[in-house]
Amino acid sequence: MFRPGPKPFPGIAAIFWAPDVIRLTNGYFLFYSVSSFGKNTSAIGVASTPALDPSDPKYGWEDRGIVIGSVHEDNFNTIDPGVLLDRDGRLWLAFGSYWSGIKLIELNPRTGLRLETNSPLHSLAWHDSIEAACLWRHGDSYYLFVNWGQCCRGTNSTYEIRVGRSDKITGPYTDRQGKDMLKGGGDLFLSSTGKRIGPGHAGVLREKDKEFLSYHYYSAENSGRPRLEIAPLTWSATGWPQPGEPLGVTVSAYTTNQ
Numbered sequence: 579m580f581r582p583g584p585k586p587f588p589g590i591a592a593i594f595w596a597p598d599v600i601r602l603t604n605g606y607f608l609f610y611s612v613s614s615f616g617k618n619t620s621a622i623g624v625a626s627t628p629a630l631d632p633s634d635p636k637y638g639w640e641d642r643g644i645v646i647g648s649v650h651e652d653n654f655n656t657i658d659p660g661v662l663l664d665r666d667g668r669l670w671l672a673f674g675s676y677w678s679g680i681k682l683i684e685l686n687p688r689t690g691l692r693l694e695t696n697s698p699l700h701s702l703a704w705h706d707s708i709e710a711a712c713l714w715r716h717g718d719s720y721y722l723f724v725n726w727g728q729c730c731r732g733t734n735s736t737y738e739i740r741v742g743r744s745d746k747i748t749g750p751y752t753d754r755q756g757k758d759m760l761k762g763g764g765d766l767f768l769s770s771t772g773k774r775i776g777p778g779h780a781g782v783l784r785e786k787d788k789e790f791l792s793y794h795y796y797s798a799e800n801s802g803r804p805r806l807e808i809a810p811l812t813w814s815a816t817g818w819p820q821p822g823e824p825l826g827v828t829v830s831a832y833t834t835n836q
């Protein structure tokens with residue numbers, strides 16, 4: 579366990595959510611959001627540890643500080659970090675919620691912090707209700723998963739996962755019809771069905787030659803309580819991701835995505 583550092587900006591409540599973790603050459607890096615719900619006074623922080631096993635002498639989380647923050651005057655919101663280490667060793671962070679949409683910055687793969695304080699801020703996707711970005715590379719293409727709709731309303735949640743594809747990590751990302759995600763494009767990837775209401779915040783894991791998808795939803799069988807589920811991630815002949823049948827690995831998930 580670790581204790582996040584002090585509040586990065588005045589007015590931010592001590593609410594932490596939407597983590598993403600990645601293994602780099604010098605340890606495990608945990609990116610987390612801190613924000614006041616419904617406002618863009620927010621920040622993304624990062625902590626690291628050389629080992630995950632608490633019995634390992636090297637184990638111990640260190641809060642490395644703020645990666646990027648946003649205040650009322652900004653037109654973006656720095657929550658929902660999604661990290662991707664590319665094949666060339668470059669590390670990227672996608673983030674964003676509402677306002678002007680999903681953004682992308684490059685990180686230093688040694689520290690997990692922004693590559694430069696004034697490094698480029700790329701715009702990837704926009705919708706009037708968008709957040710929960712997840713970047714993934716499959717073959718020679720990059721994929722951007724996002725959420726549209728409203729979360730955190732139990733069985734009244736309208737969350738759904740959308741996806742687009744690009745030849746470059748910086749975009750443009752388009753859907754099957756060629757519509758740019760910056761202009762509201764994005765193919766429907768996963769929506770409410772059966773007991774699974776408002777699926778959201780995709781995560782992708784590769785284990786040897788297999789890929790797996792994680793997402794949370796609100797259970798219609800359990801009074802709208804949040805659950806986390808894992809399913810295989812498969813691919814169409816034309817290179818588009820498809821969710822497989824859930825593996826039956828379901829755990830409680832208390833989510834507060836904005």
